[in-house]
Amino acid sequence: MVSIRVFLFISALLTINVMGQDPPTLYQYYTEGGISSGLETLTTRQFTLNGKPITLYSGSIHYYRVVPEYWRDRLRRMRSAGLNAIETYVPWNLHEPEIGTFDFGDGGNDFSPLLNITQFLKIAQEEDLFVILRPGPYICTEWDFGGLPSWLLRYPGIKVRTSDPIFTGHVKQFFDQLLAQVVDYQFTRGGSIIAVQIENEYGSFGAANIQTSYLEFIRDTYVEDGISELLFTCDSAVSSGTTGALPGYLMMANFNNNPAEQFDKLLELQPDKPLMSMEFWVGWFDHWWSTHDTGLTTDRLTTNLGIIFSYNASVNFYMFHGGTTFGFLNGANSKGSFPFYEADTSSYDYDAPLSEAGDYTTKFDIIKDMVAQDNQVSTLIPNPPLINAKIAYPTVAITEFLSFEQIIQQIPADLITQIDTVTNMEALEINRGSGQSYGLIVYRKQIDIPPNAELQITGRIRDVAMVLVDGVQKTKRPEGALLLETFGYWTQENPNFTIIDPPAGTNTLDIVVENWARVNFGSPSDFEQKKGLFEGPVSVDGQVLSNLTAIPLEFKSKWVKSLTGWQPVEGAGQLQGPLMVRAKFQIQGTPTDTFLDMSAWSKGCIFVNGFNIGRFFLQGPQVTSYIPAPLLKEGENEIIVFEHYIPGTQIVFTAVPNLGRKKITN
Structure with a gap:
């Protein structure tokens, strides 16, 4: 393999026509000389692209976690680190938000x-980067339901990620739409896509649940829809082996530590194929009610990347830029012990080489230096773009609010349904x-509630519940981990709640249940993700x-922007949630990136000029919420907060992110 590295170096030098000129x-x-072939594995232990040897230095970035105005900025920063490729998943649940309704940028939806x-693929090519595409249909990525659309749960007994004809029928319809969008952007057709993944980490679905026929169905769909680039699968080589792989197709490995063990196993399973880590986890993600996890230390990153390069292997850094999980789209994890379920934060900073706001970190510098030393192909690499400015705009007071009942009264009538008994939100006929x-989702009932009445819920709450009587919050603000052992959370089976001192007469009882996130990783039982x-x-x-x-509380942007009847806060006394509050502020000149400090608030979500930038929670670890400058505008701006319990009195900006107390790592 040393001779191949030397060959790469000599070839690159010969490509430079005149000494002193920029490399190509x-x-x-x-x-x-033209394109005759794509990414191939014909040469033992070495990728070739169009007949030339290539080592892939790739980084993960998700187009749907970055505002489009920043796509080029983030991609240029990645190229400046010496990367020659980027990798992205495709979120089915955003691209088909309703059954048979597809959105590739023109759907008029919140995330359109x-x-x-x-456009993302075009910009990647313009920024001189190849693309590794991972269409799923399951993508994991700490994303609600692993990217699967929740409407699949309307089918009783559906078995996702299998050859279940209902599931594959919907996958086929989606892939036909998606692949028609991207097929002409393949490298062999003059585009940027050099490889496409078959499913995702299928070996982690459990050996007893694996269906090769399902992987063959995905492969066949790709081929029928014109995909001709290199196909591959990825898993932990050590724990999964060939489980989850498709015979005859390249296997890649996912890991953060022990790269030698993973690559030795890959060499055992496919001795004549190139090595690549499709996910080299350089950071990690966070759960609410936990600490900020930074994943690999810089020392461990340096050591492990050195081992990867010693195997002459290719690598994809997951994540190179994490971005933000806007809206309600964060995922969750299940676990075998208390509290059994953990929802992910809205920040997907991931302690990545490029921070949530696109700033360079120490990990960026390490990777840039080590890639430069390993890469023997000399090509033109841009200088790192300047850091985007951050500003702490002046603090503004909350000036208006809407009570819970005012919110309910503005829900469109066609969304409100009558149900015989409690029903999961996915089953509503809307x-x-x-x-x-x-x-x-609000379950409402007019009922005479006796003093100290016992409210009894059968089963478990999915995921967090508030109880209101005549619009008054009866449940407690969630302070301290011990509260998880009380009413209102998924942890309790058949929970009960004492309703103290309800007003005499007929009452309006509201049980308000928040979908805090569907699980994105695990065995089939983890994908039974009904909510409510x-x-x-x-x-x-x-x-x-x-x-x-x-009564569904979906908080779609158009609805948030249409709200009326705002009342002045002045003279209203101590505000109690659930409610919505509003503040307005002026920006003179071009807007700048900023963060909101939510440490004085309780729990809820934030809308910036109508766009849902994500959740906040007083138990952290995430304290600040990132606002990219393109979400702001010159002139008047509006911030609306939906608060479950006790709202703050001000909107406080900061120029410095605070993702919480760090987890202690070795």
């Missing part, structure tokens, strides 16, 4: 501006037969409640 771009070097995948995907209340009836002092009203 990647595309000039690998397309010189982030979904123009063809959104053109696709149910409710995200947000909160649905396991059994709800009763008050033994009286089973029937003929309920289901």
